[in-house]
Amino acid sequence: ISGVVIANDKSGNLYKQIYIQDASGALQVTLDATNLYNTYPVGRRVFIKVKGLALSDYNGLMQLGIRAIVDGSPTIQGIPSGLIKQYVFGGSINNPVTVKVVTDINALGTGMQDAAIGNLIQLDNYEFNAGDTTKTYGDTSAYKADLNRTIKTCDGSNVIIRTSGYANFAGVKLPGGNGRVLAIYTVFRTTKQLVLRDTADVQL
8 A cells, every 4th residue: 555644753742653645545554663754754655565464443543553462362563663664665755745624523424434534634713712722732741641622613513632741742832713723633432533743733
């Protein structure tokens, strides 16, 4: 398979994973390595030899990785760093990244068959809750927990933005105003979640 990288670990909000996308949809690829953005920058086409790999349903999110047995149960893990070059091959760089404009977040599904999952999507006319603009995107305590913040429209549509405490923008305060948000659309069971690549994708 092949696709163009739409998100990586550059900001620290994603960890040991990249997202690739083509005309048919998008996919999370799990890789047991860090600083992936150096090899797989946004806009680079990658080719993946999938023989020997496995797909997994992580609470509704499709992942590609390597099959493993943990405590007697099958699971999926990141492709070991020493094997990545056997499966993942870098192609051309600076390819255009397609953004899926979404007019109604409620119309998106939460099952793995929904082609929007994993895509870089654009939401217009959204804003953070007025009372949250004194808060930060992520947890800046020693626990560095993932945090949820809600963005909404005037008509009441809302969705979670989930940010890792290890993101380099975790301590940035949420902006006020209304505008456009770009993010990776993910799900956790039936909960819709957005994952930011960087604060530059929030233009309020």
